[in-house]
Amino acid sequence: MAAAPAMDQRIAQFANLLRESGFRISLSEHMDALEAARAVGLADREAFKDALRATLAKRAIDLAAFDELFDLYFGGLGEAIRASAAEMQAALGLEDADLQDLMETLAALARELRVELSPLAQALLQNDAGTLERLLREAGARVEVQGIQRPMQEGRYSHAIAQALGLSELNREIEDLKQRLEAAGLDEALLGKIRAFVDRRLRDLTDIIKRYVRSELEKRDHAARDALRVQSLAEKSFYYLSEEEIRRMNEAVKKLAERLKNTVSVRRKRAKRGKFDIKDTLRKNLQYGGTPFRLQLDRRVRDKPQVVILCDVSDSVRNVSRFMLQFVYSLQDLYSRVRSFIFVSELGEITKLFEEHEITEAIEQALTGNIVNVFAHSDFGRAFRIFHRDYLGCVTRKTSVIILGDARNNYNHPHEWVLKEIRKRAKQLIWLNPENRLTWGFGDSEMDRYQPYCDLVEECRNLKQLYRVIDRLVM
């Protein structure tokens, strides 16, 4: 197989491109891809794509990006060449059969006149997309077109490729061909047709080169853009989010929930102490002749975490509250014993609301003011007092209490004694503050007063910080 090394090389480049776009591809996967591609061959493009997909793209979230990059990488040039041939055909008003005729006549004439055409000229004039693509790629590799960084460089790279390809020689060659044809004294109509065709093809080639360079640039762009997107999303503040980012954030929260679940199940397994399990003990001790030599304890300790979560939805955290509520919702989905409350200056329970409605609607309802007046001024102290009066019973030794809020109290009485009470009863008390740590305690922020009663106080404004918090939360 002569084509194999070229194919291997292209797959290697493609794998690199994927890596740059954030795919994790190991060496063994790369080898698998080569083997798989050889097994299905190149003839069936879809099968080729599926083979690479099965070996290189292994996360569900990568699939869309894989398709896009594959088309960009393997579709780009061949597609451009075919498209330009089709455009040429349309522009010259040639049917398929006409074009075939014309190309055959041209080839016959060239043979008759003993004009030795270069491979490039032949590929171009015989509309041989495969060879043309190969020649272009070789020229591209020679000038290292993959290194293109900015749109500004398009012209320079196009020029370099044209030179590497030998465009000026091609020009001369074709000029020569035209003169010879004229000298041969052909029928004027045919000559006109051939001239139009040849000129058009020459122009097509420059056009194809430009498209080639542009597609290379797009590949770069795609890789860069993707890396940037992932990076920036993790660090972006909750405050400023577009629709697309909200969708991605949703996915991330889901992932977090999964991670939470995992860690919890591992922890549950580690908890060895449990009830005495008669059935298991008998089975285990069969090997000792039925003498209960080893006790088997029920390991499935069903110590599901109990969470009480208080979420500030006042104006100052308006943009964050949606996400905090999303977090609350996921948490509630995950654990059976979660009670959620929202507050501004009053406090209301939303556990039932979140149970009964799906996420967007539930959050919408929570934020419209049916539960608590969301347009009031925040009063943490008052909200805490209401909690103390009505709901303190739901905080037990097993409960983790999470408070989400900025502690901007509008100079009201903070009533931090409630936190002290809660802390006394609860397993742990966690406060997540969307504000920058540097601003805590300034102005009407009461963070300093609340902080001493919390087990964990974290700044939590973006996903990265949330990840960190969750790691600690589950431990």
Next chain:
Amino acid sequence: MFDSIDDVIERFAAQQYICDRRIATVVYLAARLRKPILVEGPAGVGKTELAKVIAAALGHELIRLQCYEGLDEGKALYEWEYAKQLLYTQILKDKISEILAGARTLAQAVDRIAREDDVFFSDRFLLPRPLLRAILTPAPTVLLIDEIDKADSEFEAFLLEVLSDFQVSVPELGTLKARYVPTVVLTSNNAREMSDALKRRCLHLYIDFPSLDRELQIVRLKVPGISEQLSRQVVEVVQRVRKLDLKKVPSISETLDWARALVLLNADSLDENLVSETLSAILKYEGDIRKAQEELKDYLRRARERDGLAAAARAEKDLLH
């Protein structure tokens, strides 16, 4: 094994499994490269079915290992049959005392017993679990490891070891190596992300819900006696419902259940009453049903108009004749 991608499609079709080229390509590659397939996708798109069909198409035995939280090596690989060992020692008491006859010291007796202990730790008392069975079988098999995402990550690590060499060591017996490397299919519902190490060893296949045409094909194949119109309406409704934001989207098997139920009810087209009475076949949450009904009202009205027009056109035609 399979000769080509088309061969896969044909042999699957013979098993009444309609698959697209993507699935067939991966199955073909898995057979060619001798790699496990990791199948991911939403619940109810036929992931488990795929393994069964591969087994049927190849004429191999299917060995299934269902994963769950707490699954360990003992339940997946092998266990010693203590009860049987115990029973044998009881029955063979006489023989044992014969062996022990003449032993003067305890150490001597222990030595003699120790000489015989291969008898008790032999194949006879080994209870092979699915993984060991897949390794020991005298004929090629298909090994289905179902819902691997439910198992703990320690088990996943253990599985990696088995999947890479297809040999296990039983301390008392030595190393057992597979005579035929089984075709392995792992399925995951994405309850958690599988480790990179596992993914690295597998070919990855993501099966999504089928397109309208393909689902229609499936319904017509699996529910014989369904009318052209009803099957199209059913599939259109299901596809439409899947686009909604639901707690649980209907799977293919639920589409089939619904279609079968409608056939039993002698329906030949959908109307609003019928839909609201039977929608519970595809949707399992009250909220979801309410939402779907809202959405479908509009669709059914338009479908009725369209059919009405068609019927009117037919009537007109009859009149002309």
